Amino acid sequence: LRDALDELVATPSEATLAAARTAWLAAREPYAQTEAFRFYDGPIEAHEGQLNAWPLDEAYIDYVEGMPEAGIINDPDSYPTIDAALIASLNEQGGETNIAAGYHAIEFLLWGQDFDDAGPGARPFTDYDTSGAGTAANQDRRGDYLLAAGDLLLDDLGAVVIAWDPAAAENYRAEFLAAPPEQIVRRILLGMGSLSGAELAGERISVALDTQDQEDEHSCFSDNTHRDIINDAIAIQNVYEGRYGTLEGPGIYALVAARDQALADRLRAEIQASVDLAQAIPAPFDRAIVEQRDAVEATVDALRKQADTIVEVATLFDIELALETL
Numbered sequence: 001l002r003d004a005l006d007e008l009v010a011t012p013s014e015a016t017l018a019a020a021r022t023a024w025l026a027a028r029e030p031y032a033q034t035e036a037f038r039f040y041d042g043p044i045e046a047h048e049g050q051l052n053a054w055p056l057d058e059a060y061i062d063y064v065e066g067m068p069e070a071g072i073i074n075d076p077d078s079y080p081t082i083d084a085a086l087i088a089s090l091n092e093q094g095g096e097t098n099i100a101a102g103y104h105a106i107e108f109l110l111w112g113q114d115f116d117d118a119g120p121g122a123r124p125f126t127d128y129d130t131s132g133a134g135t136a137a138n139q140d141r142r143g144d145y146l147l148a149a150g151d152l153l154l155d156d157l158g159a160v161v162i163a164w165d166p167a168a169a170e171n172y173r174a175e176f177l178a179a180p181p182e183q184i185v186r187r188i189l190l191g192m193g194s195l196s197g198a199e200l201a202g203e204r205i206s207v208a209l210d211t212q213d214q215e216d217e218h219s220c221f222s223d224n225t226h227r228d229i230i231n232d233a234i235a236i237q238n239v240y241e242g243r244y245g246t247l248e249g250p251g252i253y254a255l256v257a258a259r260d261q262a263l264a265d266r267l268r269a270e271i272q273a274s275v276d277l278a279q280a281i282p283a284p285f286d287r288a289i290v291e292q293r294d295a296v297e298a299t300v301d302a303l304r305k306q307a308d309t310i311v312e313v314a315t316l317f318d319i320e321l322a323l324e325t326l
Contacts, residue, residue, distance in 0.1 A: 001027040002150045005106075009143035012128035021110050025224055028103065032231030036239045039194035040187040043163035043172045047156040049102075050091050055215050056099030058108055061145070063136055065113060072100065073141045082144040084152040101152050104219065109146045111221035114214060117287060120223040186319045188252060189310055192236050196274075197307030198324040200232045201300045209296050214286040225285035226278075229299070233278040236306070237271045256313055263316065267309045274302040 004023035008016040031052070038044050044051075059070040072079050072090060079086060090100040099105055112123030126135040128143050136142070163172040176184065208216040208225075217225040238244050242251025257264035277299040282288045288296055307323055314321035 001106075002154055005146055005150045008125070009128055009147055012125045012134075014125055017110070017123075017125040017128075021222070024103070024107060024110055025222065025227070028219070028224060028227065029231060031103065032228050033235040033238060033244065035199075035232050036191050036195050036235035038191055039199070040190045042176075042187070042191075043160050047159055050088060050152060051102045051156050052104070053092065053096075053099045053102055054104045054218055055097060055220070056104050056108065057095070057097040058113055060098045061100060061105060061108060062142065065115075068137070073145050074138050076138070076141065082141055082148055084148045084155065087145070087148050087152055101149055102156075103153065104221075106146065106149050106153065107219060107221045107224075109142065109149070114221050114223065114286075119284070121221045182317060182319055185252075185255070185317055186314065186321065188239060189314050189319065189321055190323075192239055192252070193307050193310040193314075193321060193323045195232060196236055196303045196310060200229065201303035201307070204232070205229065205296060205300050205303075208285070209289045209293065209300070212290050217285050217289075220286065223284040223286065226281055226283040226288075229281065229285070230275070230278045233271075233275045233299075233303070237275055240268065240271055252313070256316065259316055263309075263312060267306065267313060270302065270306040270309055274299065274306055277302050 001020070001023040004016070004020040008020045034044065038048065058064045059067055060072065062071040062073045064070055068074075072082070072086075087100045087105075090098070091102075092098055093100075108121075110123065111121035112127075114121040116122065124135050126133065126139075128134070128139055128146075130139045130143070162168050165171055166173055176187070179187075204218050214220050218228045219225045240252045242249045242254065253264050253268055256267065277295070281295050281299060282292050285296075311321050311323060
């Protein structure tokens, strides 16, 4: 993704913009599957606000319809130099929708606002053309912002990689493995259960379903929200089954099955059902919440059901697991 951003800014064209968008979509696939590792105060939490915060106020970053001079990009008097440090300092400054960094800031800079019911945003590549033929103003600053946001994304992701690296001098991995077994299992179940219930079923799906507002969907500029939902559901399944892609190892399923085979199989079936239902939500998501509400509601119900079962699993191990609800 970072390399594709370089190409776009260096040689803006339809092709380099398309390549950058494709790279962004590809980068979202593995990231979404890490979200089952959140919600228990692990190393990702120190960076998540700069990585994946949403929804964002587009006018905080750049021009929007009817406001051609909006945003950090179009305010050189206040922000003469755009770099990663500036973007980090401005992220969520003055309000939780003042998102300056992360995947969704980059998404907005690649797609722009989405005014198409049937497709994503359509920012022109000429927004980055500094030859004198560019569209919008401050094309050079927009390019600086895009590259700086890419740098910051790499820094934040890199910090999480180091936190789990067994070769690092100080890392979270050693602390995690040194904890009592019941505490380790509690953290794992808390990540699975919190993502299942309050986060995915609640914040990411139900809020948009209730408001029917495109601004409340996760990847609203690229119309990639259906993939966010699917990959979050798969993330929970990955942890339960002990796999990621072609990598396989012990999972929570084996641990539960050793004590209660029926409960282990029931949760396995519920998780598979939620993955299947998530995959059945028609794209784009911003139309599904209006026109295919039954499919969306069925996914929410399945995710909440499995969250309740995850609490049952915790009880099996004498672990108290109080999940937030929304």
